[in-house]
Amino acid sequence: MSAIRAIQAVRSGRIDSTRVRAVVRKEVTDYRRNRFVLGTMTVLPILFLANPIINIFTAPTNVSHTALDARVGSTMLFLLLVPVILPATIAATSIVNEREQGTLEPVLTTPVRSEELLIGKALAALIPAVTIAYTMLGIFLLMVKLFAHQQVADVTLEGPRILAQVLFIPLLAGWAIWAGLAVSVRANDVRVAQQLGTLASLPPLAITALMAFNVITPSFRVAVLFAVGLLLLDVLAYRLIAPMFDRERLITARRAK
Amino acid sequence: MTATMDDPVLVVDKLTKTFGSRTAYSDVSFSVGRGEVFGFLGPNGAGKTTTVRSLGTLITPTSGKATVAGLALTADNAVEIRKRIAIMTEAPGLYGRLSVTENLKYFVGLYHLSDGEQRIKKALDAVNLTDRAQDICSSLSKGLRQRVGLARTLLNDPEILFLDEPTSGLDPVAARGVHDLITGLRDRGVTIFFTTHRLAEAEALCDRVAILNTTLRTIGRPSELREQLFNRGLVVTTATPLADPARVFTGLPGVEGWEPDPAGGYRLAVSDPAVAAPEVVRALVHAEADVLSVGESRHSLEDVYLELVNEDVEANQR
Ligand SMILES: Nc1ncnc2c1ncn2[C@@H]1O[C@H](COP(=O)(O)OP(=O)(O)OP(=O)(O)O)[C@@H](O)[C@H]1O
Ligand SMILES: [Mg+2]
Numbered sequence: 001m002s003a004i005r006a007i008q009a010v011r012s013g014r015i016d017s018t019r020v021r022a023v024v025r026k027e028v029t030d031y032r033r034n035r036f037v038l039g040t041m042t043v044l045p046i047l048f049l050a051n052p053i054i055n056i057f058t059a060p061t062n063v064s065h066t067a068l069d070a071r072v073g074s075t076m077l078f079l080l081l082v083p084v085i086l087p088a089t090i091a092a093t094s095i096v097n098e099r100e101q102g103t104l105e106p107v108l109t110t111p112v113r114s115e116e117l118l119i120g121k122a123l124a125a126l127i128p129a130v131t132i133a134y135t136m137l138g139i140f141l142l143m144v145k146l147f148a149h150q151q152v153a154d155v156t157l158e159g160p161r162i163l164a165q166v167l168f169i170p171l172l173a174g175w176a177i178w179a180g181l182a183v184s185v186r187a188n189d190v191r192v193a194q195q196l197g198t199l200a201s202l203p204p205l206a207i208t209a210l211m212a213f214n215v216i217t218p219s220f221r222v223a224v225l226f227a228v229g230l231l232l233l234d235v236l237a238y239r240l241i242a243p244m245f246d247r248e249r250l251i252t253a254r255r256a257k
Numbered sequence: 258m259t260a261t262m263d264d265p266v267l268v269v270d271k272l273t274k275t276f277g278s279r280t281a282y283s284d285v286s287f288s289v290g291r292g293e294v295f296g297f298l299g300p301n302g303a304g305k306t307t308t309v310r311s312l313g314t315l316i317t318p319t320s321g322k323a324t325v326a327g328l329a330l331t332a333d334n335a336v337e338i339r340k341r342i343a344i345m346t347e348a349p350g351l352y353g354r355l356s357v358t359e360n361l362k363y364f365v366g367l368y369h370l371s372d373g374e375q376r377i378k379k380a381l382d383a384v385n386l387t388d389r390a391q392d393i394c395s396s397l398s399k400g401l402r403q404r405v406g407l408a409r410t411l412l413n414d415p416e417i418l419f420l421d422e423p424t425s426g427l428d429p430v431a432a433r434g435v436h437d438l439i440t441g442l443r444d445r446g447v448t449i450f451f452t453t454h455r456l457a458e459a460e461a462l463c464d465r466v467a468i469l470n471t472t473l474r475t476i477g478r479p480s481e482l483r484e485q486l487f488n489r490g491l492v493v494t495t496a497t498p499l500a501d502p503a504r505v506f507t508g509l510p511g512v513e514g515w516e517p518d519p520a521g522g523y524r525l526a527v528s529d530p531a532v533a534a535p536e537v538v539r540a541l542v543h544a545e546a547d548v549l550s551v552g553e554s555r556h557s558l559e560d561v562y563l564e565l566v567n568e569d570v571e572a573n574q575r
Contacts, residue, residue, distance in 0.1 A: 022366020026352070026359075033354040102350040106409065109313055109344040110367040111336045248316040252276070 015119065019112050023120025031090065040089060041128060045082055049136045052078045053143055061151050072155045076165060077209055079140060083133035083173040084201050087125040091180025092197020094121045096187045105251050114245035122177045126170065133169045164223035168208055171230035176201035178237035185244050188253065204230060264291045266417055266448045272321035274307055281307035285473050289450060294443050296463035297452040300566055303469045305452040306347055309419045313344045326416045343415035345423055349406030353395030357386065357405050360394055361412060368413045380408040383438055400427045407435065418442065420451035424458060436462055460558040474565045483556045490554040491530055491537060494522035496547035505544045509536045524554060
């Protein structure tokens with residue numbers, strides 16, 4: 001019932017962009033002042049950029065093309081961890097946190113729709129995640145182009161590989177966010193939500209790993225097909241999560257304390 | 258008084274809410290007129306907050322009907338109802354890392370209101386917080402947070418304002434500020450539905466009050482409730498006890514009965530104090546009593562409340 005209503009809301013354009021923007025602005029202002037989130041946003045990218053760079057520069061060049069391919073693939077997989085883990089953590093805590101602070105109830109007294117609140121929170125997690133991930137990718141590719149061994153650079157800078165990376169970053173982040181929000185809507189405890197959220201965000205990464213390890217040969221076609229699959233998964237996830245947002249339960253359910 | 262019951266903005270009809278086997282409130286019916294200040298009283302756990310949440314579309318009643326600001330209380334009307342009302346929740350629920358203004362700005366956005374700056378300024382002014390506008394909310398005292406929560410409910414110019422214990426934790430001056438605000442809003446035609454444990458406050462502010470204890474125990478003007486529940490009476494105090502009170506009081510015109518007051522003096526049940534009082538004074542003078550005072554006994558709303566709630570406690574013990 002409410003699933004149908006949620007879909008109709010989006011279709012008929014009843015999503016009010018002013019409300020969505022208000023949510024995004026509030027979220028971003030709030031976590032820019034949150035040391036835990038800021039710390040995660042700084043430390044995680046540094047760690048997950050340092051590792052692939054070291055990995056690429058220490059790559060042996062006297063090996064077969066296939067071996068080099070696998071090495072580069074697994075290295076670049078690392079760059080996909082940040083756009084998954086970072087937004088998953090933010091999303092997984094975003095609603096259960098508000099419940100704990102008592103800020104959710106006043107918000108729900110306003111005309112804001114569940115979908116608007118969820119989309120706002122999703123965008124607020126997506127924007128920094130994608131920005132950071134693209135920056136990391138840019139730095140990585142630039143370093144490879146400028147300083148890596150020619151042979152390694154050739155394998156790394158293959159078109160399908162870069163396209164896959166560019167497409168997968170927002171799509172994987174999208175999945176991670178919906179998974180995180182789904183956990184956040186159901187969870188009664190912030191720390192449990194954080195752990196479950198990270199866990200739930202990882203499965204699609206496994207599919208991309210198949211490509212990274214050359215189980216599936218990366219090509220433009222495969223990259224685009226995977227991207228479309230991920231997109232469908234994201235849309236499906238959104239449609240499933242909006243009806244999970246049960247105002248009454250969120251306000252009255254006893255919290256595990 | 259500006260409230261008119263011909264034009265009710267809130268009609269509640271046999272509303273019930275249960276959580277599993279626990280009944281939060283049951284079979285509650287009442288209506289509130291436009292521009293009325295309506296007090297909702299009752300002991301802890303009586304169902305006041307749950308009622309406010311139900312009427313504010315936050316939770317779904319188990320059975321019964323209601324009309325809020327002219328709209329039937331249904332899931333389809335929820336968004337429209339929320340546009341027309343505002344609720345100050347029991348806990349103010351502010352974002353601690355945001356400033357007072359930033360908190361209010363968020364709500365201006367959620368209500369999709371134009372001229373937000375103007376509205377924020379007006380709301381802060383109404384609760385006397387203009388000089389704290391840039392303060393970060395986590396640094397505010399409990400009472401100041403409460404006032405930010407109140408300012409937040411003024412942003413959308415609601416038709417009905419629900420206030421869940423708006424003065425709990427406020428100092429007397431700040432509480433008086435809230436009272437003035439409520440009176441001011443009433444004069445502008447806003448309907449105010451508020452819960453409180455401060456009975457003197459309810460008595461002073463409310464056009465009508467309801468006392469809830471899971472079911473609605475009574476509803477009416479504070480003065481009516483006093484009269485319904487308590488006989489009218491006179492209180493007589495004397496410097497020394499009367500030698501023979503029965504001889505003094507029995508048979509006086511208008512006096513229906515008497516009893517010694519445990520606090521000293523005598524309580525007389527009378528049909529009309531205006532008739533009985535002069536007779537009583539004459540009789541006391543005649544008996545050469547050392548009269549300190551003769552006055553009409555005043556029952557407060559608190560007496561009404563305690564009487565009704567204690568009845569429930571006793572009924573439960575049986
Ligand atoms: N989610 C819930 N699950 C079970 N029982 C609940 C739930 N929410 C409220 N109740 C119960 O419903 C009853 C009414 O609670 P409510 O909060 O409405 O009381 P109240 O009149 O606001 O009390 P107070 O004066 O303490 O604020 C209480 O017995 C409470 O324990
Ligand atoms: Mg309450």
